[in-house]
Amino acid sequence: MTRDDVRDPEDREAGDEIPVGTDADEVQDAGEVVAEATESADEEALVDAGLPRQGARPAKDGGVRRPERRASLSHRLYNGEAGLDVVGHSRLIYKVTAVVVLLCIASMVFRGFNFGIDFAGxxxxxxxxxxxxxxxxxxxxxxxxxxxxxxxxxxxxxxxxxxxxxxxxxxxxxxxxxxxxxxxxxxxxxxxxxSAEWGNDITDQALIALAVFLVAVIAFLALRFEPKMAVGAIAALVHDIVLTAGVYSLIGFEVTPSTVIGFLTILGFSLYDTVVVFDKVDENTKDLERSARMTWSEAANLAVNQTLMRSINTSVIALLPVAGLLFVGAGLLGVGTLKDLALVLFVGLAAGAYSSIFLATPIVADLKEREPEVRALRRRVQARRSSALRTGGVRTAAPTNSTSARSLCVPT
Structure with missing residues (x-):
């Protein structure tokens, strides 16, 4: 080891050069690196990263004053800051749905269907x-x-x-x-x-396919989630079938084999949308008894709002091409072979979107609220909120002296 190796850096002469490739030229000032990276970053990127804008004035508490950015609707729906109280208004939803279903059933009973040649012969x-x-x-x-x-x-x-x-x-x-x-x-x-017998064979095969489909749906939902969710999904599917058939009866479109194909298609779509909502409900209600942060119905309602924009976007995208078939192909161009399939798809997709959002989850929530564990959870949540309100009221009361003020600020 030479004397130059043991000399302190401050003792080096100004003209001394650091040899390239040594450890010495790799040493950089950490402050300079951060400053360079900060200067080259975009201001919006700094805000998103939680860093202050360049030249931003500090707030009174020593922090940095940041401009308020309004969150999007989907973000506020997901966080529960905005949304629809679907579960809370379940009684009103049931009444409206019952009126529509009864009208459809009355039309099917008294008006009947316009069966095509494949069914009537x-x-x-x-x-x-x-x-x-x-x-x-x-x-x-x-x-x-x-x-x-x-x-x-x-x-x-x-x-x-x-x-x-x-x-x-x-x-x-x-x-x-x-x-x-x-x-x-x-x-x-x-x-x-x-022959009419051929149409009857088609009807029998369609009914068998529908029965197998419903059994498979019940088994899947009961195993993947729970039996009560299977009940809610089947109720939504029955609603979609009755509503679509009722509209077909009211309008008087001809019932053809394409209609049967459309029925089976809309059942799959409605089930898909319902499973998406139920999956989020299952995620929100998992370990809910331990935290007692919200009731089962509130967690389910939050799940509906969290998936609301996705359900709407999916339904709109699915309805647009079907609307083209129905209104352009069958209405303007007069292609009669398309209207049978297009009508059942259009009505069924719209009914499926409604039932998956406004019908399936409220039914499950009402069934779950009858369970003793869920009732006990609701009482715990209400007691916890009542305690928080009382504590908050005491803390906000005006203290009479400094000693009482310090005692009120002690956390419980």
Whole structure:
């Protein structure tokens, strides 16, 4: 070791250079590094990181005065700073829902459904033609005494005519009449007879599929969450089915196999949205008995608000293309084959969004509030809040002297 190695840095001469690559040139002032990083950072990034803006004046308590930033609606909903008291207004929700469901049931009972040829049975006729010839072809078929259920253009240049069940002579008469009205040869008319038994088979298969689906849903929710959540989900699904079927009955759209497919589709969507809410409810209510920070119903209501924006966004995104099918495809373009599927999807998706937010969770909360453990939790929460209010009232009382002031500020 030389003398230069043991000399103090302050004893070095000003002209001495530090050799590059040694440990000495790696030594940096920590304050300079922080200052450089702070100067290069964006002011908004500093605020988000909890650091003061450059040139910000300190507050009275020695801290830094920071501008108030208004949180977004989704953030306030998630933190419980804003939201809907869905569980608290469950009685009103039940009443409104019951009125709508009863109207739908009354329509199904007294008005009935407009079953298509696949369910009611009948004959169909396809022939070349344009939209200008549609009225003439229909009138020609009705002129033979046949009852025409529907007449529409499919594929742009084909007329599809559906009638009631016809015998052989009546079928031949309709074929000749529509061919003459369209100006084509009778051999160009494609005839098809559908028996009502085939439609009954479709109905039976759909009911079996629905039963299997409901059993699978109950088993999954009972195992993944708890049986009471399975009850709430099934109640929401029944609501969606009844409401969609009631709207179909009121409007009078034809019930086709596409309608059955749409029914099964909306059940899956409604269940998905409900499971998302239930998963958040399960997360909020876990270990709730230990902390007693809120009641079970309050935790469930918070979960509904935390997932509210997600449910709304998901439903809107799903409804937009379906609305295009219903209003543009079936309404403006006159594509009748789309309206059967589009209507059931549109009504079902809207009903599913409503039931998953406003119906499923309140039902579960009302069932849970009947349990002794949940009732005991509610009493503990109320007692804790009452104690906090009394303590807060004492602390805010004006002290008479310095001794009493110090005693009131002692935490309990």
């Amino acid at each position: 009948g004959n169909s006729f396809r022939l070349p033609g344009t939209s200008e010839q549609l009225v003439e072809v229909r009138e020609a078929a009705e002129g033979t005494g046949a009852e025409v259920a529907s007449a529409q253009i499919v594929g742009g240049n084909t007329i599809l005519l559906r009638t009631e069940q016809l015998d052989t002579d009546a079928e031949r008469a309709v074929t000749d009449a529509v061919a003459a009205a369209a100006g084509v040869d009778p051999s160009d008319v494609s005839e098809e007879a559908v």
